[in-house]
Amino acid sequence: MGSEKLILLGVNHKTTPVEVRETMALSSGYEEPLLQLGKIAGIKEYYLLSTCNRVELLVVGTPNAELVDSIIEFLFGTGRSKEECRQYFYLYEDQDAVDHLFRVAASLDSMIVGEAQILGQLKEAYRHAAALGTTGPLLNRLLHKAFSAAKRVRSETEIGSSAVSISYAAVQLAKKIFGQLNDKTVLLVGAGEMAELAAEHLVGQGVQSVVVVNRTLSRAVDLAQRFNGSAASLEELSCQLENVDIIISSTGAPGIVIHKEDVKPLMRSRKNKPLFFIDIAVPRDLDPALNEIENVFLYDIDDLSTVVEMNKTARDKEAVKAGRIVEEDTIKFMRWYESLALTPTIAAIRRKTDEICRQELDKTLGKLEGISEKDRQALEKMIGAISSKMLHDPLSYIKQQACGHRDDTDRRLDTIRNVFGLKDE
Amino acid sequence: MIVEISSILFMAVLAVTFVSCAAYVVFFISQNVKVREIARIILVVSGVLQTLYILVRYFQAGYSPITTHHETAFFFAWATTWAYLSFRWRYTVKNFGTFVSLLIFVLLIISAFSSKEVLPLKPILQSGWLPIHAGVSILAYGFFSLAFCGGLMYLLQERELKSKKFGYFFSRLPSLDALDQLNSHCLTTGFIFLTLGIVTGIVWAKVAVGHYWRWDPKETWSVITWFVYLIQLHQRFTVGWRGKRAAVMAIVGFVAVLFTFWGVNFFIGGEHSYGK
Structure with missing residues (x-):
């Protein structure tokens, strides 16, 4: 080759x-x-x-x-x-x-x-x-x-199980809080791109309905349509909070949009069903004190980054393992690949036949008694002649020059190696 | 002969449960699903051996073995084991087995350290009502102990989620929702059994001594425990006591159970005193 x-x-x-x-x-x-x-x-x-x-x-x-x-x-x-x-x-x-x-x-x-x-x-x-x-x-x-x-x-390895992103982290947390997501409702406050992406992920995980609240209602309506959801105005926010489970907030407002005092009284009418607030706005939209309410969980963008980092370290460990597997398989393949070369193949075939001849000869000579040195040499010679004549055709088959437009030495080598049972790896 | 069989069986139960418990702990650390399967199979073996032990003890003593301290602690472990094995939550509540098997093992250790002596049954207890009344009550306790384990797990997981410091438990514990549902299921089932236990007790008392209720300390504390759980269930279904509060209450309820079960006998005494 x-x-x-x-x-x-x-x-x-x-x-x-x-x-x-x-x-x-x-x-x-x-x-x-x-x-x-x-x-x-x-x-x-x-x-x-x-x-x-x-x-x-x-x-x-x-x-x-x-x-x-x-x-x-x-x-x-x-x-x-x-x-x-x-x-x-x-x-x-x-x-x-x-x-x-x-x-x-x-x-x-x-x-x-x-x-x-x-x-x-x-x-x-x-x-x-x-x-x-x-x-x-x-x-x-x-x-x-x-x-x-x-x-x-x-x-x-578990490399496939933790893809790394903020949206993935949000889904992961939501699952730890709610278990199943398929009967849950997401509320988007503000119609930013990040919120849209996170909502997309949640819907992909089975979240049933999406409500969009935005200052300009028309944008809310557009986004809601994408998810087959409904739109509402900012004034309805607190009454929407009564019925939803996950809130993703991403408005451009300079101050806090939802205060602890807005949510606390709602918990009673919600029968304490858990609420998961995700604040991806900078500056923040949601009152940090929300996290103090029982059954309310608040995560801002930095908290989510912690989760992403956590996934990353776990993933990096898996990547090391995966790298080792790839290396192993590469080495195995290279052994086979290198064995495909002409000279080592011929040498391996010769070695194998020589070994067989030697073994059989020893066995037979052990059984024959009173055999003269001359006879022994004749026997050895005969066996050597048989094996090299037997090998002549296979060897010239792999040594022959490429015929036509394509060199198929690799294929022939592979065939011969299989026929002679030479190990690949 | 039967004494030997019974003590061999008891040792076997202890050993098998220990192995199962250890396997569950290994699973908790390694999260290798194969280990969990093995742990579960061993726990089933332990459950079967426990049942055999109770049967042998029945023939040994000649009455339902639910009277001495040793017997009741053992029966408590048996009830917890089968309450756990017989229900479907073990599939959805990740790593529940680790917590429950530890509790079962602790209960067995308690029974191992109490006197295994077979005492003659007091005349007042010689009745067919004994296994029904005591059995049903302890079965209720089995479910309450599951709720207790679930409550502990809830508090651990809630702390991880609220503090946002995701430590060792975060990935290993189930979702809060799964634990909250577990709480509701176990409390409801346990409460039904506890109510049955108290009702059978009342009927038995009427039949045996002619009074429905005599304010024996055990009776008083049973009613207190019953009210603790009644309030929890009532609050859950009306105003939605769930989550952390429900988890704390499940633990409080279990403390009440333990006191009714053992505390009363140690500190107060009365008709129900085991083998005193």
């Missing part, structure tokens, strides 16, 4: 601004770009992954400036100078490429570490490449190993 290498070239949300990524995202689906890639000389196997946060290309081929240039041109088009492109993409070879692919599959390289979508996207990308026959024995195996590394990370 000579100087062939695994080459991974790509851009992601960390290296490349969104304006550049936008121009690259392959909107036409996978088929066309895959066919286009096939025209680049020197590529043996390849596959392409394109998501909103990354475009990555994995290639088996001989690395040289020409190959890289044509891939860059494929990725960025001709509109940009090579120097400009170079600052955006990363390029990994062999072990680093495998490691990177496994990290991507395990969602360790995602914007939200631990999100589960990426594995599905990876599988889809692979399906397209496999359908067009652009992957060979090397990439087939590599991608399947990537899937299983991702599965291991998912089942052996």
Whole structure:
């Protein structure tokens, strides 16, 4: 297989601004770009992954400036100078490429570490490449190993269970207070973007109804429509408080909007049902003393950040574990990959046959009595001749030069290794 | 022979419960679900062994073994075990088992340190009413002890949420709502059994001595306990006593139960004194 290498070239949300990524995202689906890639000389196997946060290309081929240039041109088009492109993409070879692919599959390289979508996207990308026959024995195996590394990370660590965000923290707290959220009502005071996001998360977790209160009623009506909820004016706020469970406040008001004295008398008519106040406004909307009322829980943006931090430390610990799993799997794959080389394979086959001959010879010679030195040498010679004649065809099969346009040494090596039962890893 | 079987069984109950308790503590620390399954199975074994012990003790003593201090403490543990095992909340109330199994083990330890001597039954207690009256009452106590565990857990979790310092317990304890529902379920069930216990006691007293009610200290304290729980339930369903207040009241109620159960015998005495 000579100087062939695994080459991974790509851009992601960390290296490349969104304006550049936008121009690259392959909107036409996978088929066309895959066919286009096939025209680049020197590529043996390849596959392409394109998501909103990354475009990555994995290639088996001989690395040289020409190959890289044509891939860059494929990725960025001709509109940009090579120097400009170079600052955006990363390029990994062999072990680093495998490691990177496994990290991507395990969602360790995602914007939200631990999100589960990426594995599905990876599988889809692979399906397209496999359908067009652009992957060979090397990439087939590599991608399947990537899937299983991702599965291991998912089942052996808890990296997926605590995505990190303020909204997630709010949901987490709400669940600790209310248990089930599906019969609860959320009240949005003020129609800010953050409040909208948090409400979206809560609705995603099963919250039934949403009420929006805003100074300008029309904005409240708009937002309420998004959640199939109802709108109310600021004057109705205290009577709304009687019926809701979770309040997210994000007005631009300079002072306190809801005071302790407003809520305390309501608790009796609420029959002490718990109230969860979330204050994401700066300056704050909600009286800090609210937290002193029984069955009322008040969290401001800083308190929520504490929860986010807490999730982060837990997640970081899991990320260390996940990193170790990825490393392990990378090493295993590299062992197999390196064994694919011609010379070690031939050596391994020879070693195996020699060992078998030696064993059988010893066994037989032990049983034969009174055999002369000359006979023994003749026997050894015969066995040596048989084994090298037996090996002649298999060995010349893997040594033969590439026929036609494609070098399939890897495939032949893999076959022979399987036939001879040589261990991969 | 039967004495030996009974003492072997008792030791087995202690050992098995200890193992289950330890497993629940390990689960609490590690949060490994497999460990919880094992702990639960061992607790079921403990429950079965406890039942066997009570049966053996019945043949050993010749009457329902709910009279001496040892027997009542053991029966209390048995009631708590089966009250816990027989209900569905154990699925929704995370880590409830750890708290309950600790309480069960403490009750068993108390019974282990009391005299296991079999005393002849006082003539006044020789009646078919004994197992019904005492059994139903102690079953009520089993549910109240579950409510007590739930109350403790509620106070711990509420403190985490109010102080916003998320310590060891935050992720390990269930939601406040689950604990509050537990409180309501256990109190209602326990209250029904307690009422039955008092009513059967009244009927038995009428049959045995001709008076419905004699203000025996135990009777007085039972009524006090009954009122403590009655007030809680009434307040919960009318003005909504829930959350922290309900949790505190469940603990207060349990203290009243303990006093009625043991305190009265130690400090005051009376018809109900166990084996004195």
